[in-house]
Amino acid sequence: MTRLWGLMPALLLTGCAVLKGGDEPVVMRLSPVFAANQTQLAAAPSIAVAAVQARGLSGASRYAYVDAAAPGVIRQAATFFWEEAPGTVLERALVAGLRTRFQAVTGPQLSIAADRRLITVLDRFEEVTGGQAQAVVAFDATLVAQGKALWAGRYCGTAPVAAGDGTSRARAFAAAVEMAVGALVQDVAAGTVSAAPC
Numbered sequence: 001m002t003r004l005w006g007l008m009p010a011l012l013l014t015g016c017a018v019l020k021g022g023d024e025p026v027v028m029r030l031s032p033v034f035a036a037n038q039t040q041l042a043a044a045p046s047i048a049v050a051a052v053q054a055r056g057l058s059g060a061s062r063y064a065y066v067d068a069a070a071p072g073v074i075r076q077a078a079t080f081f082w083e084e085a086p087g088t089v090l091e092r093a094l095v096a097g098l099r100t101r102f103q104a105v106t107g108p109q110l111s112i113a114a115d116r117r118l119i120t121v122l123d124r125f126e127e128v129t130g131g132q133a134q135a136v137v138a139f140d141a142t143l144v145a146q147g148k149a150l151w152a153g154r155y156c157g158t159a160p161v162a163a164g165d166g167t168s169r170a171r172a173f174a175a176a177v178e179m180a181v182g183a184l185v186q187d188v189a190a191g192t193v194s195a196a197p198c
Contacts, residue, residue, distance in 0.1 A: 023078070023079045027082070028063070028082055028083065028166045028167075028170040029084075030083075030089045030170055030173055030174050030177065032093040032178045033096075033174070033178065034093075034178065034185075035100065037101055041099075041103045042103065042189070043103050045102070046102070046103075046115045046116070047102055047104065047105045047106075047114055047115070047118060047188070048105075048106050048107075048108075048110075048112065048116070049091060049094045049095050049106065049107050049108060049120070050117055050119045050120065051091065051108040052087040052094075052121070052122050052139070053120070053121045053122070054087040054122040054125075055122065055123050056074070057126075058086060058087075058122045058123060058124055058125040059085055059125075060076065060085070061081050061082050061085055062076040062077060063076065063077040063080035063081060063169070064076055064125065064126040064127070065077060065126055065127040066126050066127070066128050066129070068130030068131065074126065080166065080169070086125040090139065090181075091120075093177050093178070093181045094120065094181055094184070097178075097184070098185055098188065100185065101189045102188075102189075116145050116150070117143075117144045117145075118142075118143055118188075119141070120139050120140070120142075121141075122137075122138075122139045123138045123140060124137060124138035127161055127169065132161075133160070133161035133172075134158045134160055134172075135159045135160075135161055135176040136157075136158050136176060137156065137157045137177050137179075138154065138155070138156040138180070139154070140153070141153055141154075141155060141184055143188060151193050153187060153193035153194070156179075157175070157176035157180035157181075157182075159172040159175035159176040160172060
């Protein structure tokens with residue numbers, strides 16, 4: 001009987017925690033935007049964007065962040081989530097960005113023949129905290145034609161996170177995606193890899 005009384009405080013605390021509930025999850029939507037090119041779109045080459053592969057937590061739907069004081073540790077937020085996996089967001093952004101320069105661009109949903117194939121591996125999709133928080137997006141891209149790599153490059157984008165709410169974070173990540181994809185689109189159009197620092 002005394003054991004039962006000893007367990008009562010623990011049972012009461014557990015009951016309070018269950019009834020209280022946790023923080024509401026925040027689901028964020030990314031909608032990168034690419035301005036239309038003022039020159040005529042190139043008819044060739046046609047480009048197929050392959051499904052984006054993601055390394056580690058960069059492809060997770062849970063929001064990832066890194067403290068600048070401990071850059072080797074990736075943490076995941078308890079209540080922030082992406083509506084779509086970051087790899088899917090990047091696929092859509094690559095197609096939208098390339099369509100500002102080329103007439104025939106398809107995504108991974110359409111498996112049709114194309115002159116060029118863009119293979120992308122997402123490496124970073126995280127907030128770096130400490131001082132001014134930054135949204136960081138980084139990926140490796142390889143342009144392939146007839147089974148041979150034409151060139152490969154690394155593309156990065158960063159943008160300040162203005163506040164801790166979901167809308168501010170989504171805007172920062174959209175800007176970082178736009179920056180990185182914009183650099184890739186310029187390289188595809190020029191046919192060379194820029195020496196942009198990453």
